Amino acid sequence: MRYLPLSEITPEMSLARPIFNTDGQVLLSSGMKLTPKYLERLRELGYEHLYVYEPGEKKIDFSAPISDKTLSEAMLSVKDSFAKAHLRQHLNLKQVNSVIDYLVDEILQNPVVIYNLMDLKNHDNYYFLHSINVAVIATMIGRNLGLARDKVKELSTGAFLHDLGMVCIDPEILSKDRTLYKKEKGEINEHPKFGFDLLRNEPGLSLFVAHTAYQHHERLDGSGYPRGLKGDEIHLYGKIVAVADSFEAMTSHRVFRTPYWSHQALAELKKEAGVKYDPEIVQAMVDSAAVYPIGSVVRLNTGEEAVVVDVTATKLTIQFSTGSRVNALYDLSPGSELRIEERLL
Ligand SMILES: [Fe+2]
Structure with a gap:
């Protein structure tokens, strides 16, 4: 199974990982032949990379961080959470809780599993898959730091909802395929505060979850936003999600820049360890991610x-x-x- 840019994919190859729509339903299942028509459609939908098999290639089992079932339910739940937050309605916490329970259990029950799959993001699902991936990575970091299950779950929930405040940002700005102006950047930089405001008003949700959203762009040296918190002013969950979010964002394809490969993103985090990121958490991140992920x-x-x-x-x-x-x-x-x-x- 290879993870290839669309330009490298030829019609005799077949799909090795299913493509889900934003409701978590399978749009194209694995094994499908990638005809020029399908490839064109996937390109239009904004896919940059796919997992593919060469003709006649033997299928080998691999250790995925979470099951496809949990991934599909997480997709539905994060989409629903963003939609509800957009309408300023309460989240379906029962659903979020259930998804996070599965995600945390699958990761804790398989202690050698690491973040080894790159993802299949496109225009429509970027924030949804980003949220799920950040939750998976943060959960692994929490596990590697030896946190108790209830703490890992709280952390994972905060990671899953860390960008919820994006629903308060003008979609016009988010859809820009160029480097943003200062004023636009300033508006986007408000999303941690918006996320905090949305989440702290959720009855039944720990206040630490809201603070995780508030603090995920803060940096150890005070260079982050929105409040420029420093060192221990930042909660452990905020520091963990900062690392998980940075790694995920660096390895993701955005219109305005080419993504880093995992080994480059990990090197970047190590460079900033002790400056922007907590060194112990960076080490836990390094232990949590494949330097060369499956399909490389x-x-x-x-x-x-x-x-x-x-x-x-x-x-x-x-x-x-x-x-x-x-x-x-x-x-x-x-x-x-x-x-x-x-x-x-
Ligand atoms: Fe963010």
């Missing part, structure tokens, strides 16, 4: 090319795509003679 096409120190077919906290499995070992699987362990030199796609 890589070049090895032997000159052979391979695809990453599975990755957990303890092992990384590649499948050779060139050379005499084509199609063979190989587990790269820290001591193995094979090393990844470079990510190609």
Whole structure:
């Protein structure tokens, strides 16, 4: 299974991961042949990358952070939460709670699972998938920091709803496909406060969840917004979601910039550890994310090319795509003679 930009996909390839619509329903299921017509339609919908199989490629099980069922329910719940917040109605907390319970349990019950899949975002689902991914990453960071389950759940809920305040921003500004003017940026920078105001008025929701939304753009050195909080003025959840959100945003395709690959985003976070981000949390993030996620096409120190077919906290499995070992699987362990030199796609 490869994660390829649309420009690299040819009609004999088939879809390896389903595409969901924003209601969490499968729009295109895995196994579908990617005819030029489908590819054109997906391009129009704003997809940049897809997971694909080469013709005749053997399907290999991999360790996904959350099940497709939970992903689909999370999609529905986050969309519904944004819609309700937009209308200034109360959220369906029963639904949010149930989704977060599944998400947290799946991650806690599988301690070696890491954030290894890139996502399938497009114009319509950007904020929804972003919210789910940030919740998944924050949950893993919480797990790796040894937080108790009730704390992980609170953190995960805050991460899931961290950008809810975006519903208060003029959609005209959000749809701009260029670098924003200062005034537009200033308006967007209000979204943490809007999120806080929406969430603190939710009966039954912990105030820490509201504060997570309020603080997710604050930075350790006071350079963040909206209040320029510093160091321990920022709650632990705020610091965690700052790291998870930055990683997710850096690795996402936006119209105005090309995304970082995971290894580049992790390097960037490490560079800012102790300045903008809490170093212990950056380390927990590094332990939570695949440096080369599933579907990456890589070049090895032997000159052979391979695809990453599975990755957990303890092992990384590649499948050779060139050379005499084509199609063979190989587990790269820290001591193995094979090393990844470079990510190609
Ligand atoms: Fe945000």
